[in-house]
Amino acid sequence: MTPTKAIRVWLTPPGPNSWKVVNVIEELGVPYEFVSFKFEHVKSPPFININPNGRVPAIEDPNTDITLWETGAIIQYLISQYDPNKLLHYDTLKEHNLCIQWLSFQISGQGPYFGQCGWFSVLHPEKIPSAIERYQNELKRILGVLETVLASRPADQQWLVGDRITFADLSFVPYNDRVDVLLGVPADKKFESFPHVKAWHEKMIARPAWIKSMEHRARLMDEQGLDWHGLPKGVANIEEFEKSLKQGEE
Ligand SMILES: N[C@@H](CCC(=O)N[C@@H](CS)C(=O)NCC(=O)O)C(=O)O
Incomplete structure (x- = not known):
């Protein structure tokens, strides 16, 4: 099937799992768009309504009306649906x-x-x-x-x-x-x-797909003011991060 509408990829930019899916989509040349949100919202709506397990990534494919989470399932779906020329798989x-x-x-x-x-x-x-x-x-x-x-x-x-x-x-x-x-x-x-x-x-x-995926990651990380480890710039560990969140609520 040739997709005409962009697949929505829900992700929080730091973690590796989402980039596994983005890289495969890039390799296949399928149109897609990001729904990028903050890691601290991973277990809250609206994302929890997409993936009740509250882990990224998840995809919504408007071409087929399928919503999927778990990278293993997503990758197998993308391959079965959008790799007709067997660029990335065998059917033997x-x-x-x-x-x-x-x-x-x-x-x-x-x-x-x-x-x-x-x-x-x-x-x-x-x-x-x-x-x-x-x-x-x-x-x-x-x-x-x-x-x-x-x-x-x-x-x-x-x-x-x-x-x-x-x-x-x-x-x-x-x-x-x-x-x-x-x-x-x-x-x-x-x-x-x-x-x-x-x-x-x-x-x-x-490969161009990975280089492009990492350019997107850098941009989305930057949008959220995040450092390489995924925490906000200037925050060294989770303890400091949680403290900064609490201070924000006060
Ligand atoms: N088995 C899952 C793992 C996904 C996963 O652990 N994602 C991380 C980000 S890389 C996450 O969302 N963590 C949220 C949390 O730990 O609450 C998959 O393959 O999709």
């Missing part, structure tokens, strides 16, 4: 199911563990070494799984499935892009023990 039995397997690993493995790593390493006001260590180790374990698989592919086919890029590869980009922050290492050291992951990631972030 084996490759199709392997793509779903990797997407499932992303949403159940990489996403939650990297997310918790970000919480305990960056945002949580109290630094708990055992929690930071657990999630940083889990992050490295997951990178290790990707590394082993990519290293086993022929040199000119280093994608998760088949011999070209799919939505499965793309789904890993936003969280992998933050590994330096999550591990607290310089940007050029983030994939130090994972050379195949590094090469794979660098190929994907050089």
